[in-house]
Amino acid sequence: MSSDPRRPSDRTYRHVERLIAGVFRLLGLRITVHGSQHLPASGPAVIACNHTGFLDFTFVGYAARERGRIVRFMSKFSTFENPLSGRLMRAMRHIPVDRWSGAIAYRQARRLLDEGEIVGVFPEATISRSWLVKRLKPGAAGMAITRSAPLVPAIVWGSHRILTVDGRRSLRRGKAITILLGEPLHPADGETIPALTERLHAAMTALLGQALDSYPDAPRSDADRWWLPHDRGGTAPEPALAAALDRAALERINQPFD
Numbered sequence: 108m109s110s111d112p113r114r115p116s117d118r119t120y121r122h123v124e125r126l127i128a129g130v131f132r133l134l135g136l137r138i139t140v141h142g143s144q145h146l147p148a149s150g151p152a153v154i155a156c157n158h159t160g161f162l163d164f165t166f167v168g169y170a171a172r173e174r175g176r177i178v179r180f181m182s183k184f185s186t187f188e189n190p191l192s193g194r195l196m197r198a199m200r201h202i203p204v205d206r207w208s209g210a211i212a213y214r215q216a217r218r219l220l221d222e223g224e225i226v227g228v229f230p231e232a233t234i235s236r237s238w239l240v241k242r243l244k245p246g247a248a249g250m251a252i253t254r255s256a257p258l259v260p261a262i263v264w265g266s267h268r269i270l271t272v273d274g275r276r277s278l279r280r281g282k283a284i285t286i287l288l289g290e291p292l293h294p295a296d297g298e299t300i301p302a303l304t305e306r307l308h309a310a311m312t313a314l315l316g317q318a319l320d321s322y323p324d325a326p327r328s329d330a331d332r333w334w335l336p337h338d339r340g341g342t343a344p345e346p347a348l349a350a351a352l353d354r355a356a357l358e359r360i361n362q363p364f365d
Contacts, residue, residue: 160270
């Protein structure tokens with residue numbers, strides 16, 4: 108069952124979509140979408156996307172519009188605590204994820220799949236500072252298996268050049284954004300969650316390679332090579348160092364106040 112745009116929650120979603128599209132135009136973004144046909148025109152699906160910037164979800168939603176679909180994203184609980192963003196997120200039926208009670212979020216996600224919705228997941232859980240695909244959490248594969256839903260791998264490349272971790276942000280106009288949706292992965296009979304998660308990781312890694320190969324922009328200077336992975340001539344940290352930086356950032360967040 109596809110989403111009904113007459114519902115109040117979907118009207119809010121459409122209004123926000125138009126607002127975001129307007130912001131994209133103001134920024135002069137050159138957005139390219141490939142593979143939107145891999146999203147089912149109706150019925151449930153799980154989209155699993157890489158995570159390099161704070162705006163990734165807006166670009167996945169942008170790509171889904173080409174199929175007339177909307178995506179209910181699993182998002183950090185802190186996003187829902189803000190009075191403005193929280194009200195909008197709930198109106199759009201996104202899913203709050205509390206680190207300490209994640210099972211509640213997955214139950215909500217499975218209910219949405221049962222209703223024929225598309226659920227968006229960032230299975231790396233946190234932004235990848237290496238810009239490469241990190242080890243994936245098993246939730247996306249688990250939902251696909253338990254609900255016999257297609258699992259669509261996705262890559263957004265370029266959004267981290269606008270807004271990402273460590274205070275990196277830029278409103279310079281005209282950046283390129285590449286969005287790739289891959290062929291859906293259908294759980295095989297008896298396939299385990301780890302096995303499907305491994306297939307998902309391979310598919311996302313391959314899509315990222317395609318995005319990097321086709322990306323039209325290049326660094327303007329040596330100082331601008333920060334947004335490229337280490338194996339593509341960039342200065343982003345290698346995965347092991349990036350993982351250590353992730354752990355350090357998490358420890359800072361979890362430090363108690365004096």
